[in-house]
Amino acid sequence: MAESSDYVVVGAGLAGAATAWQLAVRGHQVTLLERDVPATHDGSSHGSARIFRYAYPDPFYTRAVLESKALWDRLAAETGTELITPFGAVDYGPRRQPGLLAGVLADAGIEHELLSADEARSRWPQIAFDTDVLWHPGAGVIDAETSVNAMVALAAHGGARVLTGWNLDRIERRADTAGAGFRLHSATGETIDAGNVVISAGGWLPRLLECLPLPAGFLAGLPELTVRQEQAFHFRYREDSGFSGSNWPTFIHKADDIQTYGLPGGRDADFAGQKVAEYNAGPRIPSAVQQTGVVDPANRARVVDYVRHCLPGLDPEPYAETTCLFTNTPNEDFLIDRADNLTIVSPCSGHGAKFAPLIGQWAADLATGEGPVPDRFRSATSSALSAQIGTP
Template sequence: MVDQVVVGGGVVGAAAARALAARGERVLLVEQHRRGHDKGSSHGASRIFRMGYADAEYVALCIRALDAWRALERASGRTLLDLTGAVDHGRPDQIAAIHAALTDAGIDHELLTPDEAAERWPGLAFEGHVLTHASAGRIRSADTVEALLDLAASDGAELRFGTRVTGVEDHGDSVTLTLDGPGGATSVTASGVVAAAGSWAPTLVGDVLRGRGASLPAIRVTQEQPAHFPSHLPDGAWPSFVHWQLDGPDVYGLLTPGEGVKVGFHGTGPVVDPDHRDFIPVPEELERLQAYVARFVPGVDARDPEPISCLYDNSPDDDFVMDRRGPVTVATGFSGHGFKFAPLLGEMLADLATGGTPHPRFALLD
């Protein structure tokens, strides 16, 4: 018998396993795919870190997350976060709301005109209002997942890849999981399970939660298709950026060193079954992205995209879902903006799994 089984070897599961193992819990992490796979939401070399939320609660979480990132870097001995700065531009109401939230939190930032911003960042074109803050940049995402897995293992966690959970049985004060791995079908009983499986979480523990009178909100799984574009500029010319378009979907972008500038529409992809994806970009959407890049990202070659495929596990309000019922802790609904909080989320899930209370905003439905 182990204390906690963590299901999911992406960044949230790895962070939870690491946090639990560091507290002395006996942890088994199981991941249905290989280590470092590209089937979910955590693969790839870069993610944005930014504090530019219009919501005070998320800004507060960002501040805590930055401390958690620095602690993770110290523990792992790796550089995981590069503070290159970030810029938001577009709808005046959205920029004003971010400005107010950062001001209230005491986070240094600047307001610029589009011309001032274009002079500072010639690789971008701007519309509407512009805001920039320095406590932002990019996360070395693939390195982060590896750092968390390595730390979890060094603290005693067992890591099993290529192992799928095919059943979850709630015994009241413990749980038994049926596993299908390289050695065939086995089972493991634990004091608790942390279902940090993102897009797979509803299928994994939805029925068990309903048996306890709780339910997940409707999680909509989408296949997103950002792309890398070759840069004409040196790496230092690129901040992370978000464009709150006056007419069109929201857009994000950042440099991935050695691969180009990643640009994507936020949350516009088709709904998919996470187990049955084609990974093929929608041609019309790729053309629309290229047209956007040709207009607003002049520092890259819009004619030569390298498409990427990833999953979003979208909640109805884009809020995370992290809560516990009995021996079952669940984490999903990260809606394309959870990676920046990963080491903090791991600590929050470890708190939940060992008897803590959920963040009220992230609670399950009763």
């Protein structure tokens, strides 16, 4: 006889761990399944360096960061662990629209400054600014792996069962209506029954969607998910040139010909430099199953050339490099949707980490029917049905 659980969450990355935490602290019976280990190295939530920032051109997301930060603070307090290290952030470039971002932050009451390029260069001579610059000191760096483990620990403390090395192969709907609604099968033949399932599988989600017992109309209404194998490079601080390694903010630079971001690399690369990447520039792959972990030489060359010309405070030769999965929707909104007691969660498009505790709250609300999820994260079919029946 298969083991059973009221709620099974698949995937112990940031979103899955947050969902399991939220469900467990509400008193639900929860099992968290992970194909490898929490914050696995070949997923999207590994390592110690993800940007936390408030600056968005869309006020919705800025308000959501404020909500998420309250949950981050709660998580840090309950675990006694620093999860976000403050560094501040600079946003610049002709396509980044720092003036627009400043207006959004002003409306939200978030501390910030709008600086000229010369004013910014006087503060951070290690960066070659090309436009006005938005500075907001409340930004920082999330330790993703520590955050995942903190949420998994709180979920377990709340009674959740955590199973690692459990690689989901397929889910079938049980005809026995007296029992659990679903039976989950692992790649090695294990099974577990569940009344409700939450799938938060990152780059593995496109493949899993093919073997989930979801209505055809629901599947057809979901946004297209694309997976990219992104590349990031670590460059040493040039301390000998007079630039200070202790004075590096996170940055997002949107020039006409390239979009880049950077942040202090943390323990991923021995705290010795800045992590720099070209945004959404990695090769597309069908799903995480096809990732190679091999860095594209052309992408490396573009980023090295960018560092050489735009970041004079860094040695332009990378001393470490890595790959990471980005799962994207066409408009970079998240996907948090539900049909027939099966919830799909994909905090997509390279900007979901900062929202992890809030995404867990939204996903738990949707899975339990205890609260709504923003309509922009659900398909038009789901939103219309929710409006008709008055439930999430």
